[in-house]
Amino acid sequence: MKTRYDVMVVGGGPGGYVAAIRASQLGFRTALVERESLGGVCLNWGCIPTKALLHGAEIAHTLRTAGDFGFTVGPTSLDLEVLVGRSRSVAARLSGGIAQLLRKHNVDHIKGEASLAGKCLLSVEDGSGPKTCHADHILLATGARPRQLPGVVVDGERIWGAREAMTPTQVPERLLVIGAGAIGVEFASLYADLGSQVTLVEMASEILPGADEEIAARAHAALTERGLRILTRHALLKLEHQGPDGVSATLAPTGETAPLHVAADRAILAVGVTGNVEGLGLDALGVQVQGGFVVTNDWGHTGVVGLYAIGDVAGPPWLAHKASQEGVQCVEHIAGIGRGQPLQATRIPTCIYSRPQIASVGLTEAQVQAAGRPYRVGRAPLQANGKALAMGEGNGLVKTLFDEVTGELLGAHLIGPEVTELVQGFTVARQLEATENDLLDTVFPHPTLSESMHESVLDALDRAIHH
Template sequence: MQQFDLIVVGGGPGGYVAAIRAAQLGFKTALVEKQHLGGVCLNWGCIPTKALLRGADVAHTLKEAAHFGFAFDNLSFDINKLVAHSRNVANKLSQGIAYLMKKNGIAVIDGSARVAAKGELEVTLNGKASRYKADHIILATGARARNLPNIAIDGKRVWGAREAMTPTALPERLLVIGAGAIGVEFASLYSDLGSSVTLVEAVERITPAEDAEISALAAKAFSKRGITVLTNTLVDALDSSGEDTIALLKGPDGEQRLSVDQVILAVGISGNIEQLGLESLAVATERGFIKTDGFGKTNLVGLYAIGDVAGPPWLAHKASHEAVICVEKIAGVDGVKPLNKDRVPGCTYCRPQIASVGLTEAQAKSAGHEVRIGRFNLNANGKSLAINEAEGLVKTVFDSQTGELLGAHMIGPEVTEQIQGFGIAQQLEATEHELMHTVFAHPTVSESMHESVLDSLGLAIHQ
């Protein structure tokens, strides 16, 4: 039986980072992966969707070209070329992960893993099982799209993310069920590419994890674009027996029937905890995810879990950060601290983009903070006007007693690139005072971040 110091199960952004950090720290390391290095994020999630969304941005730019004096004749669009670009990007990065494994001397083991006993893994490939021993085993098996009790992904009329990323033709009429980050990204993508989109959400607002003001602005922007947004609405049934798929919707105005060509189901995820041997070893789980402490430890000595399989927030950068924390804690690195999940930024790449870090206004008040709120609308920002993307808001939430930045919430052009400024401010424990005296370059959209801070103090210059 081959012996390693540390084995990682799963080659996604949590798993491969854990393996690399372990190798850097001198551990004899192996990584088990049953399908593609890079995991869902690199192959079927974060990266390929952004390649597709770039195509949607180009489509939007072309539609708005006349505003800047351009006119086009005989424009055409080939969905297959856009999909091929997306897949090529994913394949290139997956090969890059393989190179990193080789560079760092990490043994890559193909197959499906099961924790057979404390410190033992059984890996099965093509019906043949092999055993490996390790002092430390890190589970980074990720998560998968969740089905509804009455609606399941079938890959034909009802797509999950994978099918939605590899269409051979654009659906004329599309229903997106679920208005979290994944749902609104697909709604935005297909709308820009030319589909007629209906977005349905069971709760009272889209992007429900975001600050309520940001959600309201997102819904307004989507409606202005022609996307039909239905909140407090359930899809009671789907009938795909005919040429069209008929959705029975139940909402505030009663029942309605909607005919569509395609459905995308985006109602959350479930942890990949099955067939890992957890039950036989009494490994604790909670709501379908592995229960861990702040350093990835499970209740079984020598077994750890990181990333999506260990619960929210379900974000690639959270998984990678957890990976480093977990491995460094195992190695006894000085000063390792548990992840502060309130400081993990979230980004949604719809149009307009949404980004946030920290507490919403409601969460801050619920936690007992006396808050001071700053707001700045992008319609008063010179760069936003210049690029004709002046719909948006920067909202900051401060503790009125200490000046601590509790949260920041943004909607507008390229805010996913800007949110890190507020993330760094939180990490460095900057207060309103430090942010107020920070010099922001002009003209930039990010100047709105500064103005929002000034507004919290009643000192905004441009509004």
């Protein structure tokens, strides 16, 4: 192992490995330290394998509804081992691809544990004893892990975290999901399509806290229509084993004195994340940690000479694409070639891969109202979109918000088929500071789902044609 580098990155997730590659491209002698598999939680236990599972769930839905399109499908059955095995193989393939990318870009990959030994010093244990490495710049990209609740033990058998939920050996007949954020809603949707009777519990007044309220309400209605039981304004008081192979949850409904008891075969805990800040030696260097996350400036600097933090460990939004972009901008800022403008959270898209899909970028209507900005709102229901109707997916909405004075696109919120692909059009518009007139004059192909994006802009200007 070399003991001197220009840049050392701790953590090989989507923020860390991208930052390391960009650093090497810029001529820095670079090393990446990762104690587990390359790709981090996102690739190995999050974004990628869950999407493989959700695609399987979508196929299950397609088979059930094939009769609507004139196909007769005989009895089908699920081989869960094959479905889970495929998701794991996809993750393994991509992880191996990252190792090849690191070699291609001359990044030293060190499999081991790292901690700060001082300013610009990193202690690395790679199995042959600890070694101290010097790096002019150290980037912490250690990610985050699921947050736990007091008194609730994720045992991996009856009470699952995300990892167990992605590697089940059987589909539970009754499933309880605690937390209705993006992760909870995705798991609830997945298991409902695989045949579970799902109860989804959320403390807030609506599922998907932080989402545009109108979109969240539509998601609630769509999931309820699919047969999911949704309990909002319910706090978890107790979750424990019940009987030989089940769980029991005691919930406290807001405004009611009598607790509610819910029985299930398995439970998934999905109540947010906390940063992986332990064991890094942050206290000794005076690094500020707030709410479980490292505090940085707009460019990832911690305030300690040569020390930066990016991605999930540096706080919300906890998204892989945010981490990657932060890594690139941090390294480019170190190299003195930054673009002059830090990453803005309101230009980062959010995607939820449930059925229906949900996506957004920019401000919600409530945020615009709270800011006191005069605005226009446009809505385009997918019931008026030919492609959506042809797909049998007309229950959706595209919603846009514009500044009434300047015409700036303030936010876009979508629910329906493939909206996680559509949202990038609005993301580009936000990045380029496009106005309503720019979008108005843009030609959208027909017949496509994207036409609803245009129709939403037209509606904001009272010029809607197709609804």
